[in-house]
Amino acid sequence: MEAWKKDYLDVLLVPFGLLFMFGYHLFLLYRYLKCPHTTDIGYENHNKRAWVARMLQVDIKERGPAVSVISSNISAATALTSISLVLSSLIGAWIGSTKMNLFTGGYIYGSISPSIVYIKYISLLSCFLVAFACFFQTTRHFVHASFLISMPNSDVPVSCVQREVIKGSNFWLIGIRSLYFATNLLLWVFGPIPMFICSVIMVGVLFNFDRNTTPLHQYKPIGRNELSNIDVKKAAAIKADENLLEAQTN
Template structure:
C-alpha cells in the first residue's frame, strides 16, 4: 500500500535522522575506544604532542604557538557569527512568511503549516547548537593561549592539552550540527531529498572520518636557544 503525500514525511524523515544519529553514535564509540581508526582521534593525538612540544619551546618560539591558536580562535568565531546570522534569517522567515510562502518550494510531502514550522524550527535549533559549540571552542582556545604564555611556571602539560582538546572537540561538534542542518535544509524541498541527502551525507562522512594512518610516537629533542647557538658559533 502506497503512502499518501502527507504520510511520507512520517516515514522518510525519521529514517533519515535515524541514519544520521546511528552513524554518529558509532563514530563516538570508535573515538572513545578505537581513536586510532578515526580522524578525530588521530588529530587529537597530534595535538597532544604539539602542546607538549610548544611548552618546551623557548620564549622566542612562543609566538608560533600563539599564531596557531589565534587562527583556530578566528575560525571558530567566524563560524559562530555565520551560525547566528543564519539563525536570525530563519527566525525572520518563520515570523514574517505565511504557510503558503514557506511551502512554495516543497516538491513532495506534507505541506501543512505545522510541518513547515517543524522544518524551520529544527533548522533553527541546529544553527543555535552550532553557534554554542563554536563559541565554546573559541573560549577554550583563548584559555589555552593564556596557559601557553604562562612562561617560567610549573604548569602541568595536561592543563594546556585539556584546553586545546576541548576546543577542538567543540569545533567538531559545531561542524556536526552544521551537517545536520544541511540535511534538514533538504527537508524544505521534501522528505525524499532529505532522506537521500542523509544517506549521501553518511557515506561522505564515513570516508572523511575514517583514518588509516598509524599514530606516530612523537619524540622531541630540546633545541638550543638562539643565543646559545650564536655563542657556540663564535667559539668555533
C-alpha cells in the same frame, strides 16, 4: 489516497534519515572511545597533544608560532559563530513572520501543512543555535589555551593546555556536525525525499572522511642534547643583549 501518501512521506522518510545520521555518529563515537587510532578524530587529537607538549618545552620567546596557530583557529571559530548567529536570526525572523508560503507550493512532494512547515524551520533553527553555542565554546577554550601557552616565567602543566586544546577541538567538531545536520534539514524544506537521499549520501561521505588508516606517529620528547642546545642559545642571546647594553652605555 495520493494525498495520504504525500503527507505521510515526512513521517516515514524524515525519521529514518535522522536515525541514519544519529546511528552513524553513535557508531563513530564508539569507535573513537574504543579504537581512537582508527578514526580521523583520534589521529588529529594525538598530533595536537604532541604539538602542545613540544611547544611547552621550548622557551617562551619561541612560542610565537604556537600562538599564531591558536589565533587562526580562534578567527575561524569566531567567523562560524557569527554566521550561525546571523542564520539563526534570519530563520527566527522568518518563523515569526506570517508569510511562509514560499515552500508550501504544489511542487513540494510531501506534507505542506502549517505544523510540518513550522517543525522544519524550528529544527533548522535548533541546529544553527547548537552550532553557535559550540563555536562560541571553541573560541573560549582556545583563548584560554593561548593565555596558558604565552604565560611567561611559569611552569604550566602540559595536561592543562592539552585539555583546553582538545576541548576546543571537540566543540569545533560538534559545531561542524550540527551544520551537517542543518544541511539535511534544509533539504527537508524541499521535501522528505531530498532530505533522505542527502542523509544516505552524507553518511557514506563522512564514513570515508572519518576513518583513519595512517598509523599514529610516536613523537619523541626533546632530548637532553636538544634542551642543552636551547639553553646555550638562550645564554648567548642574553649575553648579546648585555654586550649591546654595555656598548650603548659606554
